[in-house]
Amino acid sequence: MAWTAAATLTIPVTLANVGTFALLTALAVTQTEVSRRIERQRRILSNGPHINMTSVWLLPAGLLVPPQLVAVLGTVLYVYLAFRSWSGTRPGEAHRVAANATTMILSGFAAGLVADVFSGHGMVAVALAATAFFTANTALTGLGLYLAAPEKATAEGCLGNMDDNLLELATLCVGGLLVMVLTTEPLLSVLVILPLYVLQRSVLIKRLEELATTDQKTQLLNATTWQDGAQREISRAQRENGSFGALMIDLDHFKRINDTYGHLAGDDVLKAVAAVVKQETRAHDLVGRFGGEEFVALLPATSKEDAIVTAERIRQRVSELIISTKTNEGAAVDIQRQTASIGVAAYPLDGASIEEVMASADAAVYAAKHGGRNRVVGSVEVALAAA
Numbered sequence: 152m153a154w155t156a157a158a159t160l161t162i163p164v165t166l167a168n169v170g171t172f173a174l175l176t177a178l179a180v181t182q183t184e185v186s187r188r189i190e191r192q193r194r195i196l197s198n199g200p201h202i203n204m205t206s207v208w209l210l211p212a213g214l215l216v217p218p219q220l221v222a223v224l225g226t227v228l229y230v231y232l233a234f235r236s237w238s239g240t241r242p243g244e245a246h247r248v249a250a251n252a253t254t255m256i257l258s259g260f261a262a263g264l265v266a267d268v269f270s271g272h273g274m275v276a277v278a279l280a281a282t283a284f285f286t287a288n289t290a291l292t293g294l295g296l297y298l299a300a301p302e303k304a305t306a307e308g309c310l311g312n313m314d315d316n317l318l319e320l321a322t323l324c325v326g327g328l329l330v331m332v333l334t335t336e337p338l339l340s341v342l343v344i345l346p347l348y349v350l351q352r353s354v355l356i357k358r359l360e361e362l363a364t365t366d367q368k369t370q371l372l373n374a375t376t377w378q379d380g381a382q383r384e385i386s387r388a389q390r391e392n393g394s395f396g397a398l399m400i401d402l403d404h405f406k407r408i409n410d411t412y413g414h415l416a417g418d419d420v421l422k423a424v425a426a427v428v429k430q431e432t433r434a435h436d437l438v439g440r441f442g443g444e445e446f447v448a449l450l451p452a453t454s455k456e457d458a459i460v461t462a463e464r465i466r467q468r469v470s471e472l473i474i475s476t477k478t479n480e481g482a483a484v485d486i487q488r489q490t491a492s493i494g495v496a497a498y499p500l501d502g503a504s505i506e507e508v509m510a511s512a513d514a515a516v517y518a519a520k521h522g523g524r525n526r527v528v529g530s531v532e533v534a535l536a537a538a
Contacts, residue, residue, distance in 0.1 A: 154218060154222075154257075155218060155219050155256075158219045162217040162218065162219070163217075164217055164219070168215075168216045168217060168220060169220075171212075171215050171333060171337070172212070172216045172220045174337060174340065175208050175211060175212055175216075176224055176227060176228075178208065178340060178341065178343070178344065179205070179227075179228050180231055181344060182207075182344045182348070183231055183232060183236065185348055186204075186348050186351050186352075187235050187236040189348075189351045189352055189355050190203060190204075190232070190236040190237075191236045191237065193354060193355050193358065194236065196355075196362065197358075202311070202315050202318045202319050202322070203232070204347050204350075204351060205228055205229070205232075205255050206258075206284065206288070206319060206323050206326055207322050207323075207325050207326045207329060207343065208224065208329075209224065209225055209255050209256070209326075210259065210281060210284050210326035210327065210329075211329045212225075213258075213259035213260060213261070213263040213266070213280065213284065214262060214263055214277065214330050215330065215333060215334070218259075218260050221263065222256050225252050225255050225259065226252055226256070228252075229248050229252035233245075233248040253291075254287075254288060254291040254292055255288065257287060257291060258283075258284045258285075258288040258291070259284065261284060262281065262284040262287075263280070264283070265279050265282075265283040266279075266280040277330050278327065280327075281323040281324075281327050284323060285319060285323055288319070289310060289311075289316075289319075292309075292310075293309040294309075296308065296309040297309045318354060321350065322347075325343060325346070364376040366440040368418055368422065368425075368440070369421055369422055369425035369446075371428075371438050371440045371446070372438065372439035373439065373440065374439060374440070376439065377437055377439030377447060377449075378505070380437045380449070381397075381437060381449050381505045381509075382505060384449055384505075385504065385505045385508075387451075393451075393452060394453070394497060394498055394499065394500075395450055395451045395452065395453055395497065395498050396449075396454065396455055396458025396459075396461070396496070397447070397448070397450070397458070397497065397498070397508050397509060397512050398447065398448040398449075398458060398461070398465070398493055398495055398512065399441075399445065399446075399447055399495075399496075399509065399512040399513055399515070400424075400428065400446040400447070400448070400465065400492075400493050400516075401491065401492050401493075401494075401516050401520070402420070402421075402424060402444035402469075402489065403489075403490045403492055403520075404490075404524075405444035408420055412484055413479030414479075415477065415478075416476040416477065416478060416479075416484065419474055419486075420474055420476070420489060421444065423472055423474045424446065425440065427468045427469055428446055428448060430468075431461060431465045432448055432450065433450070435451065436448055436449065436450050436451065437449040437451075447509070447512075448461075453497075454497065455495060455496070455497035455500055455501075458495050458497060459495050459529045462493040462495050462527040462529075463527050466490075466491055466493055466526070469489060469490065469491045470491075470525060472487065472489055473486075473487045474486040474487070490524055490525035491525070492525065493515075493516065493526075493528070494511075494512040494513060494515025494516035494519060494527075494528055495528065495529040496508045496509070496511035496512035496515060496529075515528040515529065516528070
């Protein structure tokens with residue numbers, strides 16, 4: 152508000168500025184209206200920082216019109232989004248809309264300052280202005296998300312993942328091109344609406360695909376997707392006379408956690424264990440959640456002995472976890488000494504189909520449970536003999 156007030160008192164607004172502002176406003180409102188259903192769905196399905204397309208309009212505004220008009224454009228655009236795209240959703244709450252609008256307006260101001268320093272709208276000035284916009288937006292958004300819930304804050308949750316940031320950079324690239332168009336052939340700027348619509352639609356489709364294949368509590372593959380991947384892997388192994396290891400991981404006494412601390416604490420335990428399993432397996436391994444407290448992992452081109460080594464690492468890491476969470480009543484609690492029983496099987500040693508391999512792993516889990524829990528079993532016969 153201070154920046155806008157100072158600009159209003161010291162920077163004159165020309166007729167050309169008003170024309171550029173009016174064109175940007177009309178384009179932004181039109182694009183918002185055309186894609187409002189997509190934007191609403193993306194906002195509802197967003198998991199973490201939500202990247203919308205307002206950078207496309209506020210970056211050119213920051214470079215081509217005075218700050219007071221940047222503030223007006225940001226306010227108009229976010230109020231319009233709130234009523235047309237986000238109405239009735241949590242992200243549409245007034246304080247969130249105000250925070251988002253303020254962040255984007257300040258980012259536009261930062262871009263304008265950098266452009267002024269480099270005196271013009273050449274390629275270097277636009278690139279540096281876009282960098283300033285991205286830096287300011289990331290810093291302010293990350294700070295806001297951190298302050299909203301510091302006890303649960305993570306770097307990815309506050310700053311977004313690689314895909315989030317690439318999407319924001321892509322919109323800034325379009326915004327940079329729009330600066331060039333507006334300074335040479337302003338009427339051609341209307342052509343930006345269709346590419347933006349396709350980009351938003353593509354991002355929504357990608358998000359829907361993620362939701363269809365991912366367990367939302369743990370971000371691992373869901374049971375159906377894991378089974379499909381396992382079938383492909385066994386077909387490959389059959390063609391190439393290969394092998395793979397399979398792990399079935401079952402948390403011990405998990406029901407006690409839900410009964411003692413509540414289901415939210417239980418969810419935090421599942422997330423922590425899922426993270427351990429993901430960290431202790433390779434990027435191309437298939438890791439999924441089969442429901443409840445049961446996880447599975449398929450390790451391509453892995454012998455049973457190597458699979459047992461991996462399972463032992465997972466078992467050890469799980470037993471060392473200290474999970475800070477809260478009870479249903481909101482009391483802080485640390486859950487530790489959680490253990491897991493892990494069954495290991497291998498193709499083709501323990502079965503000729505994925506069903507037979509996993510049945511063998513399941514039997515090994517059963518043996519581990521009856522053998523005292525918190526252990527890895529790679530052979531039911533060996534476990535029974537030891538018992």
